[in-house]
Amino acid sequence: MPTFQNPTADAAEASEALRGLAHATRVFEDPADTYAVLGDLLSGVRSLRQVLDQLATVHVSNQVRAYDDAGNQGAGASHALTAAADLRQAAALLDGVHDQVDAAMGVSGRIAWRPAPSTPAPARWVGIVFLQGQDADKVLAIIDRDGTDAAIEHLTGFDRGDETTQAALVNGYIYDEPPTGPLDRVIEQGGYVLTYNHDHGHVSLHRTHPEVRELDTPPAKAKTAAPPRARRTVPSVEEDEDWFVPSQASSPSRGRAL
Known part of the structure; x- marks a missing residue:
């Protein structure tokens, strides 16, 4: 369950949930379930965009606390600003992802899925x-x-x-x-x-x-x-017999291969 307060714990849980979703969506017993999944993914994309923006803000607002491994604060601040710019760029790219998923969900919602056709027993x-x-x-x-x-x-x-x-x-x-x-x-x-x-x-x-x-x-x-x-063959019959009408005096298997 999300904590709504601990970003590290919630990020780990979100990662695990996405791994589980990636595994579960390999097979859908009912294709109509894809609509609900798309809706949840769309909500997830919006939340992910907000997370990226907030991560970028943290890097900028805390740049005075950023140092590199050699203790250089100027270099650390520069890294923080660069990371913030990359995060904001990623957030902007998610706008396109959001629009595409939203469009796909709209089209998917117009599908009237029917039960799978029954497979007849092989003859x-x-x-x-x-x-x-x-x-x-x-x-x-x-x-x-x-x-x-x-x-x-x-x-x-x-x-x-x-x-x-x-x-x-x-x-x-x-x-x-x-x-x-x-x-x-x-x-x-x-x-x-x-x-x-x-x-x-x-x-x-x-x-x-x-x-x-x-x-x-x-x-x-x-x-x-x-x-x-x-396979057994039908024995020859005399010319004066009607070949297509089984004789009443014959055994039931006469004239048949089986």
């Missing part, structure tokens, strides 16, 4: 299906004939929702980013990502799932990426 990607060979050729033909939207619509037939997600968790087909090769074409639509490559003859579909980090899954199973050959 991860669930592998739905990976096709290669003849199965991929059929989807690639759909892409060439009807476009990628039609291909995505057909491949979403392999997505069984929570069942697919749980299978991906068990088998490790969960990715921070959909795995792609350097020559793959990537199309994103409606929470799905279609990846295909005519030259290499493969097609894959992934689905975003923000909640997947909260599901009960062994951490060791999660992977950030995997080459296409590391």
